[in-house]
Amino acid sequence: MKEEILNQRNIYDKAYSNDLCRDYLNQPFFKIIQKRYIDPMIKPKCLNIGCGCKAIKDSINVDISFNALLQSRHINGKYVQADAYNLPFKNNSFDLIISMFCLHHISKIEIVANQIFRLLKKGGTFFAFEEFIPESRWFDFWGLSFLKKKQKKFYKEKINLSHNRHYLKTIEENKKAFNKFVLNAETVVVEYMPTRFYSYEWAFIVSDLLQKIGFKKNRGRFLILKAKKRL
Numbered sequence: 001m002k003e004e005i006l007n008q009r010n011i012y013d014k015a016y017s018n019d020l021c022r023d024y025l026n027q028p029f030f031k032i033i034q035k036r037y038i039d040p041m042i043k044p045k046c047l048n049i050g051c052g053c054k055a056i057k058d059s060i061n062v063d064i065s066f067n068a069l070l071q072s073r074h075i076n077g078k079y080v081q082a083d084a085y086n087l088p089f090k091n092n093s094f095d096l097i098i099s100m101f102c103l104h105h106i107s108k109i110e111i112v113a114n115q116i117f118r119l120l121k122k123g124g125t126f127f128a129f130e131e132f133i134p135e136s137r138w139f140d141f142w143g144l145s146f147l148k149k150k151q152k153k154f155y156k157e158k159i160n161l162s163h164n165r166h167y168l169k170t171i172e173e174n175k176k177a178f179n180k181f182v183l184n185a186e187t188v189v190v191e192y193m194p195t196r197f198y199s200y201e202w203a204f205i206v207s208d209l210l211q212k213i214g215f216k217k218n219r220g221r222f223l224i225l226k227a228k229k230r231l
Helices: 002-015 020-025 028-041 066-072 109-119 145-159 171-177 201-212
Strands: 046-049 060-063 078-081 094-100 120-130 182-191 219-228
Touching: 002 066, 028 094, 028 120, 028 182, 046 109, 060 066, 066 078, 094 109, 109 120, 109 171, 171 182, 171 219
Parallel strands: 046 060, 046 094, 060 078, 094 120
Antiparallel strands: 120 219, 182 219
C-alpha cells in the first residue's frame, strides 16, 4: 500500500505540474456534474476527497498531490495534502464527504470506506461519482483518427503516464466496500464526455465545437454511490 501511495503521488505531481489538467476540468462534462449533482447537496462541514483541481468552495479539499492543490488554490476553501487511506481528521467531523472520480485510483477501497465511516457524523452522507466496469468509457480516445494519433503521441511522449494507476471495479465491488452504510447505487448517463485527459489545446477546441454543433456527442454511463451513516 505504501508503494501505491508513493506511486500515485509521483504520477499526479507530474500530471498537475502544468495547466492542462485545469483546462481539461473546464470541459462541459464536469460543469454538468457540478451543477446537477454536487452543488445541490453542499453542506457546511464538507470534505472533498481526491479533489485534483476540482476543489469545492468553502470545503476541505484533500489530494495526494501537492501540485494538484496548487492548481486549485484560486477557489476559496481549505487544502490538505493526504492520501485517502490516512485522512488526518477527527472522528465524526463531517456532514458530507464527496469523491469525484477518486475511488478508481484506490486499490483497497474498503479501507477508504472505513475512513469515511469514521469521519462522518451520524446521519452524514458520502457521495461518489465514479466510473465502473464493464461500462467505463472514460479512457476512450476521440473517435476521429487524426485526433487519436496526436493525443496518444502527446500522452506518451510529453506526460509519459501509465493507466496502471487505475483500479476499475464493478458495481458490486463498490457496493461491498460500503456495506456498513445504508447504500443507494444507481447509474446515470451523462453527455459531453471530455476529450482525452492530456491533449493539445487545439484538440480541446475542436472536440468541444463538434459536440456543441451536434456532430459528435458522446455519452458515458457512470455510477453514483450515496452512502448514509446510520443514526
